[in-house]
Amino acid sequence: xxxxxxxxxxxxxGGRHRGLEAALAAAHRMVxxxxxxxxxxxxxxRPGARPVPPQQEVARVxxxxxxxxxxxxxxxxxxxxxxxxxxxxxAAGAAMINDVRALRRPGALAAVADSEVAVCLMHMQGEPANxxxxxxxxxxxxAVGDFLEARLVACEAAGVARERVVLDPGFGFGKRxxxxxxxxxxxERLRRRLGRPLLVGLSRKRSLGExxxxxxxxGRLHASVAAALVAAQRGARLVRVxxxxxxxxxxxIWEAVRRTQESEG
Ligand code: HH2
Numbered sequence: 001x002x003x004x005x006x007x008x009x010x011x012x013x014g015g016r017h018r019g020l021e022a023a024l025a026a027a028h029r030m031v032x033x034x035x036x037x038x039x040x041x042x043x044x045x046r047p048g049a050r051p052v053p054p055q056q057e058v059a060r061v062x063x064x065x066x067x068x069x070x071x072x073x074x075x076x077x078x079x080x081x082x083x084x085x086x087x088x089x090x091a092a093g094a095a096m097i098n099d100v101r102a103l104r105r106p107g108a109l110a111a112v113a114d115s116e117v118a119v120c121l122m123h124m125q126g127e128p129a130n131x132x133x134x135x136x137x138x139x140x141x142x143a144v145g146d147f148l149e150a151r152l153v154a155c156e157a158a159g160v161a162r163e164r165v166v167l168d169p170g171f172g173f174g175k176r177x178x179x180x181x182x183x184x185x186x187x188e189r190l191r192r193r194l195g196r197p198l199l200v201g202l203s204r205k206r207s208l209g210e211x212x213x214x215x216x217x218x219g220r221l222h223a224s225v226a227a228a229l230v231a232a233q234r235g236a237r238l239v240r241v242x243x244x245x246x247x248x249x250x251x252x253i254w255e256a257v258r259r260t261q262e263s264e265g
Contacts, residue, residue: 001035001036001037001038001039001077001199001238001239001240001241002027002030002031002033002035002037002038002039002241002242002244003038003039003041003203003241003242004017004023004026004027004030004038004039004040004041004064005017005041005044006023006040006041006042006060006061006064007041007042007043007044007052007060009044009046009049009050010041010044010046011044011046011204011206011217012203012204012217012242013242014044020063020064020067023064024064024067024068024071027064027068027071027072028071028072029244030244031072031074033244033245033248034244034245034248035074035244035248036074036075037074037075037076037077037095037096037238038068038072038074038076038077039077039078039079039098039240040061040064040065040068040076040077040078040079041061041078041079041080042056042057042058042059042060042061042079042080042085043057043079043080043081043082044128045100045128045173046128047128047131047132047172047206048128048129048132049128049129050129054082054084054085057080057082057085058082058084058085058088061078061080061085061089062085062088062089062092065078065089065092065093065094066092069092069093075095075096076093076094076095076096077094077095077096077097077098077118077120078094078096078097078098079098079099079100080097080098080099081099081100081101081104081105081108082105082108083105083106083107083108083110083111086099086108086111086112086115087111087114087115090111090115090117094117095117095118096117096118096119096120096166097111097112097117097118097119097120098119098120098122098199099119099120099121099122100122100124100170100173101122101124102121102122102123102124102147102148102151103119103121103151103154103155104151109154109155109158109160110158112155112158112160113155113158113159113160116164117164118164118165118166119155119160119164119165119166120165120168120199121148121151121152121155121165121166121167121168122167122168122169122170122173122199123144123147123148123168123169123173124170124173124174125137125173125174125175126174128173131173131174132174135174135175135176137179140175140179140182140183141182141183141186141189141190144169144170144183144190145190145193145194148167148169148190148194149193149194152165152167152194152196162196165196166196166197166198166199166237166238167194167196167197167198167199168198168199168200168201169183169187169190169198169200170201171183171184171200171201171202171205171207172201172202172205172206172207175207176207177206177207177210177211180202180205180207181207184200184202184227184230184231184234187200187231187234187235187236188234188235190235191234191235191236197237197238198235198236198237198238199236199237199238199239199240200228200231200236200238200239200240201239201240201241202224202227202228202231202239203224203227203228203239203240203241203242203243204217204220204221204224204242204243205220205224208220208223208224208227209223211223221243221246224241224242224243224247225243225246225247225250226250228241228247228250228251229247229250229251229254232251232254233254239251
Protein backbone atom coordinates (compact mmCIF):
# COMPACT_ATOMS: atom_id res chain seq x y z
CA UNK A 1 0.00 0.00 0.00
CA UNK A 2 1.59 3.23 -1.20
CA UNK A 3 0.99 6.36 0.92
CA UNK A 4 -0.27 9.48 -0.85
CA UNK A 5 -0.59 12.27 1.69
CA UNK A 6 -2.44 15.31 0.34
CA UNK A 7 -1.61 17.40 3.38
CA UNK A 8 0.74 20.31 4.02
CA UNK A 9 1.91 18.85 7.36
CA UNK A 10 2.38 15.06 7.27
CA UNK A 11 5.49 14.04 9.18
CA UNK A 12 7.35 12.39 6.30
CA UNK A 13 5.92 13.80 3.07
CA GLY A 14 3.90 16.87 4.08
CA GLY A 15 3.53 19.41 1.28
CA ARG A 16 5.31 17.08 -1.16
CA HIS A 17 2.24 16.55 -3.34
CA ARG A 18 0.85 20.06 -3.51
CA GLY A 19 -1.50 20.46 -6.44
CA LEU A 20 -3.32 17.86 -8.50
CA GLU A 21 -0.50 17.30 -10.99
CA ALA A 22 2.11 16.52 -8.33
CA ALA A 23 -0.26 14.16 -6.54
CA LEU A 24 -1.13 12.27 -9.71
CA ALA A 25 2.55 11.98 -10.70
CA ALA A 26 3.41 10.55 -7.27
CA ALA A 27 0.55 8.05 -7.56
CA HIS A 28 1.65 6.89 -11.01
CA ARG A 29 5.23 6.50 -9.77
CA MET A 30 4.13 4.28 -6.90
CA VAL A 31 2.08 2.11 -9.25
CA UNK A 32 5.06 1.75 -11.62
CA UNK A 33 7.16 0.73 -8.61
CA UNK A 34 4.73 -2.07 -7.78
CA UNK A 35 2.09 -0.74 -5.38
CA UNK A 36 -1.01 -2.96 -5.22
CA UNK A 37 -3.16 -0.20 -3.74
CA UNK A 38 -2.82 3.45 -2.71
CA UNK A 39 -3.95 5.19 0.48
CA UNK A 40 -5.02 8.84 0.05
CA UNK A 41 -5.01 11.04 3.15
CA UNK A 42 -6.20 14.61 3.71
CA UNK A 43 -5.41 14.99 7.41
CA UNK A 44 -2.13 14.38 9.21
CA UNK A 45 -2.34 12.16 12.28
CA ARG A 46 1.24 12.72 13.40
CA PRO A 47 1.69 13.36 17.15
CA GLY A 48 0.38 16.84 17.95
CA ALA A 49 -1.39 17.27 14.58
CA ARG A 50 -4.30 19.72 14.44
CA PRO A 51 -7.68 18.48 13.21
CA VAL A 52 -8.75 19.61 9.73
CA PRO A 53 -12.36 20.78 9.09
CA PRO A 54 -14.33 18.05 7.27
CA GLN A 55 -15.00 20.16 4.16
CA GLN A 56 -11.29 20.93 3.81
CA GLU A 57 -10.38 17.25 4.13
CA VAL A 58 -12.93 16.43 1.42
CA ALA A 59 -11.57 19.20 -0.81
CA ARG A 60 -8.02 17.85 -0.49
CA VAL A 61 -8.85 14.22 -1.23
CA UNK A 62 -11.81 14.06 -3.60
CA UNK A 63 -10.36 15.65 -6.76
CA UNK A 64 -7.31 13.37 -6.55
CA UNK A 65 -9.45 10.30 -5.87
CA UNK A 66 -11.70 11.08 -8.84
CA UNK A 67 -8.76 11.63 -11.19
CA UNK A 68 -6.97 8.47 -10.03
CA UNK A 69 -10.13 6.40 -10.46
CA UNK A 70 -10.09 7.42 -14.10
CA UNK A 71 -6.36 6.85 -14.60
CA UNK A 72 -5.54 3.76 -12.53
CA UNK A 73 -6.97 0.29 -12.23
CA UNK A 74 -5.61 -0.58 -8.76
CA UNK A 75 -7.87 -0.18 -5.70
CA UNK A 76 -7.79 3.14 -3.86
CA UNK A 77 -8.12 3.52 -0.10
CA UNK A 78 -9.00 6.75 1.74
CA UNK A 79 -7.38 7.42 5.11
CA UNK A 80 -10.05 9.26 7.10
CA UNK A 81 -12.11 9.27 10.31
CA UNK A 82 -14.62 11.70 8.87
CA UNK A 83 -18.05 10.25 7.90
CA UNK A 84 -18.65 12.99 5.32
CA UNK A 85 -15.47 12.06 3.44
CA UNK A 86 -16.21 8.34 3.87
CA UNK A 87 -19.53 8.73 2.06
CA UNK A 88 -18.08 10.98 -0.66
CA UNK A 89 -15.13 8.62 -1.16
CA UNK A 90 -17.39 5.58 -1.51
CA ALA A 91 -19.54 7.44 -4.04
CA ALA A 92 -16.38 8.36 -5.98
CA GLY A 93 -15.25 4.74 -6.18
CA ALA A 94 -12.88 4.18 -3.24
CA ALA A 95 -12.36 0.47 -2.52
CA MET A 96 -11.41 0.88 1.13
CA ILE A 97 -11.81 3.24 4.08
CA ASN A 98 -8.75 3.30 6.34
CA ASP A 99 -9.68 4.77 9.72
CA VAL A 100 -7.06 5.34 12.44
CA ARG A 101 -10.00 5.82 14.86
CA ALA A 102 -11.58 2.48 13.89
CA LEU A 103 -15.00 4.02 13.02
CA ARG A 104 -15.50 5.50 16.50
CA ARG A 105 -16.55 8.99 15.30
CA PRO A 106 -20.35 9.45 15.33
CA GLY A 107 -21.73 8.44 11.94
CA ALA A 108 -18.61 6.57 10.79
CA LEU A 109 -19.89 3.03 11.37
CA ALA A 110 -23.12 3.85 9.52
CA ALA A 111 -21.22 5.44 6.62
CA VAL A 112 -19.27 2.22 6.06
CA ALA A 113 -22.24 -0.06 6.82
CA ASP A 114 -24.25 1.72 4.09
CA SER A 115 -21.56 0.75 1.55
CA GLU A 116 -19.83 -2.41 0.39
CA VAL A 117 -16.23 -1.23 0.63
CA ALA A 118 -13.46 -2.80 2.71
CA VAL A 119 -12.44 -1.09 5.93
CA CYS A 120 -9.23 -0.94 7.95
CA LEU A 121 -9.74 -0.53 11.70
CA MET A 122 -6.67 0.72 13.58
CA HIS A 123 -5.83 0.81 17.27
CA MET A 124 -4.88 4.15 18.81
CA GLN A 125 -4.52 5.06 22.50
CA GLY A 126 -5.70 8.69 22.92
CA GLU A 127 -5.88 11.18 20.07
CA PRO A 128 -3.06 12.50 17.85
CA ALA A 129 -3.00 15.72 19.90
CA ASN A 130 -2.02 13.86 23.10
CA UNK A 131 -1.32 10.21 22.24
CA UNK A 132 2.45 10.30 22.85
CA UNK A 133 2.18 12.09 26.22
CA UNK A 134 2.22 9.00 28.46
CA UNK A 135 1.24 5.80 26.67
CA UNK A 136 0.80 2.95 29.14
CA UNK A 137 -0.10 -0.74 28.80
CA UNK A 138 0.08 -3.82 31.03
CA UNK A 139 0.45 -6.01 27.94
CA UNK A 140 0.30 -4.04 24.71
CA UNK A 141 -0.39 -7.01 22.40
CA UNK A 142 -3.25 -8.17 24.62
CA ALA A 143 -4.71 -4.64 24.88
CA VAL A 144 -4.51 -4.01 21.14
CA GLY A 145 -6.07 -7.44 20.45
CA ASP A 146 -8.92 -6.73 22.90
CA PHE A 147 -9.63 -3.37 21.27
CA LEU A 148 -9.56 -4.68 17.70
CA GLU A 149 -11.75 -7.63 18.58
CA ALA A 150 -14.30 -5.27 20.21
CA ARG A 151 -14.32 -3.04 17.12
CA LEU A 152 -14.78 -6.07 14.88
CA VAL A 153 -17.83 -7.05 16.95
CA ALA A 154 -19.17 -3.46 16.78
CA CYS A 155 -18.76 -3.52 13.00
CA GLU A 156 -20.63 -6.78 12.66
CA ALA A 157 -23.44 -5.48 14.88
CA ALA A 158 -23.73 -2.42 12.61
CA GLY A 159 -23.90 -4.57 9.48
CA VAL A 160 -20.28 -4.62 8.32
CA ALA A 161 -19.42 -8.27 7.69
CA ARG A 162 -16.07 -9.34 9.14
CA GLU A 163 -14.95 -10.45 5.65
CA ARG A 164 -14.74 -6.73 4.78
CA VAL A 165 -12.44 -5.86 7.67
CA VAL A 166 -8.65 -5.48 7.84
CA LEU A 167 -7.06 -4.81 11.24
CA ASP A 168 -4.04 -2.68 12.19
CA PRO A 169 -2.20 -2.53 15.55
CA GLY A 170 -1.47 1.17 14.93
CA PHE A 171 2.30 1.43 15.27
CA GLY A 172 3.27 4.77 16.82
CA PHE A 173 -0.28 5.72 17.78
CA GLY A 174 -0.07 6.10 21.57
CA LYS A 175 2.89 3.72 21.76
CA ARG A 176 6.50 4.00 22.82
CA UNK A 177 9.25 2.26 20.88
CA UNK A 178 9.19 -0.67 23.33
CA UNK A 179 5.44 -1.07 22.71
CA UNK A 180 5.98 -1.03 18.95
CA UNK A 181 8.69 -3.68 19.27
CA UNK A 182 6.50 -5.84 21.50
CA UNK A 183 3.66 -5.57 18.96
CA UNK A 184 5.93 -6.48 16.07
CA UNK A 185 7.37 -9.40 18.01
CA UNK A 186 3.83 -10.56 18.86
CA UNK A 187 2.29 -9.93 15.42
CA GLU A 188 1.88 -13.61 14.57
CA ARG A 189 0.03 -14.16 17.86
CA LEU A 190 -2.23 -11.20 17.10
CA ARG A 191 -2.98 -12.47 13.61
CA ARG A 192 -3.92 -15.92 14.87
CA ARG A 193 -6.11 -14.44 17.58
CA LEU A 194 -8.00 -12.00 15.33
CA GLY A 195 -8.32 -14.16 12.21
CA ARG A 196 -8.43 -11.19 9.85
CA PRO A 197 -5.73 -9.78 7.52
CA LEU A 198 -3.37 -7.37 9.27
CA LEU A 199 -2.11 -4.05 7.90
CA VAL A 200 1.14 -2.64 9.30
CA GLY A 201 2.40 0.93 8.98
CA LEU A 202 5.93 1.54 10.24
CA SER A 203 7.27 3.52 7.29
CA ARG A 204 9.70 6.27 8.38
CA LYS A 205 8.14 6.35 11.85
CA ARG A 206 9.81 7.85 14.88
CA SER A 207 10.51 4.50 16.57
CA LEU A 208 12.76 3.54 13.66
CA GLY A 209 14.69 6.77 14.14
CA GLU A 210 14.94 6.10 17.86
CA UNK A 211 16.38 2.62 17.27
CA UNK A 212 19.02 4.19 15.01
CA UNK A 213 20.40 6.76 17.47
CA UNK A 214 17.82 9.47 16.68
CA UNK A 215 18.09 9.21 12.90
CA UNK A 216 16.00 11.97 11.22
CA UNK A 217 13.10 11.09 8.97
CA UNK A 218 15.10 11.43 5.71
CA GLY A 219 17.49 8.70 6.85
CA ARG A 220 14.96 5.99 7.65
CA LEU A 221 14.56 4.30 4.27
CA HIS A 222 16.54 1.13 5.00
CA ALA A 223 14.99 0.76 8.43
CA SER A 224 11.54 1.16 6.88
CA VAL A 225 12.21 -1.55 4.32
CA ALA A 226 13.51 -3.86 7.06
CA ALA A 227 10.46 -3.16 9.22
CA ALA A 228 8.06 -3.88 6.33
CA LEU A 229 9.85 -7.15 5.60
CA VAL A 230 9.78 -8.22 9.26
CA ALA A 231 6.08 -7.35 9.44
CA ALA A 232 5.29 -9.33 6.28
CA GLN A 233 7.25 -12.33 7.56
CA ARG A 234 5.28 -12.19 10.80
CA GLY A 235 1.96 -12.28 9.02
CA ALA A 236 1.08 -8.74 7.85
CA ARG A 237 -0.92 -8.98 4.61
CA LEU A 238 -0.55 -5.28 3.78
CA VAL A 239 2.31 -2.92 4.48
CA ARG A 240 1.64 0.81 4.27
CA VAL A 241 4.78 2.52 2.95
CA UNK A 242 6.17 5.75 1.51
CA UNK A 243 9.00 4.02 -0.40
CA UNK A 244 7.19 1.57 -2.65
CA UNK A 245 10.03 0.50 -5.00
CA UNK A 246 12.58 -0.51 -2.34
CA UNK A 247 9.89 -2.27 -0.28
CA UNK A 248 8.61 -4.24 -3.27
CA UNK A 249 12.19 -5.34 -4.09
CA UNK A 250 12.67 -6.67 -0.56
CA UNK A 251 9.32 -8.45 -0.53
CA UNK A 252 10.01 -10.06 -3.91
CA ILE A 253 13.24 -11.63 -2.64
CA TRP A 254 11.46 -13.02 0.41
CA GLU A 255 8.61 -14.26 -1.79
CA ALA A 256 11.06 -16.09 -4.07
CA VAL A 257 12.66 -17.84 -1.11
CA ARG A 258 9.28 -18.74 0.31
CA ARG A 259 8.07 -20.20 -2.98
CA THR A 260 11.25 -22.27 -3.30
CA GLN A 261 10.84 -23.55 0.25
CA GLU A 262 7.22 -24.51 -0.46
CA SER A 263 8.06 -26.30 -3.71
CA GLU A 264 10.71 -28.33 -1.90
CA GLY A 265 8.21 -29.38 0.74
N1 HH2 B 1 -0.05 5.71 9.96
C1 HH2 B 1 -0.23 6.98 9.57
C2 HH2 B 1 -1.44 7.36 8.94
N2 HH2 B 1 -2.40 6.46 8.70
N3 HH2 B 1 -3.21 4.24 8.81
C3 HH2 B 1 -3.03 2.98 9.18
N4 HH2 B 1 -3.99 2.07 8.93
N5 HH2 B 1 -1.88 2.56 9.82
C4 HH2 B 1 -0.86 3.42 10.10
O1 HH2 B 1 0.14 2.98 10.70
C5 HH2 B 1 -1.01 4.79 9.72
C6 HH2 B 1 -2.22 5.18 9.07
C7 HH2 B 1 0.83 8.00 9.81
O2 HH2 B 1 1.70 8.06 8.73
P1 HH2 B 1 1.63 9.14 7.55
O3 HH2 B 1 0.36 9.04 6.80
O4 HH2 B 1 2.85 9.01 6.74
O5 HH2 B 1 1.74 10.53 8.31
P2 HH2 B 1 0.68 11.66 8.69
O6 HH2 B 1 -0.32 11.05 9.60
O7 HH2 B 1 1.52 12.72 9.34
O8 HH2 B 1 0.02 12.13 7.43
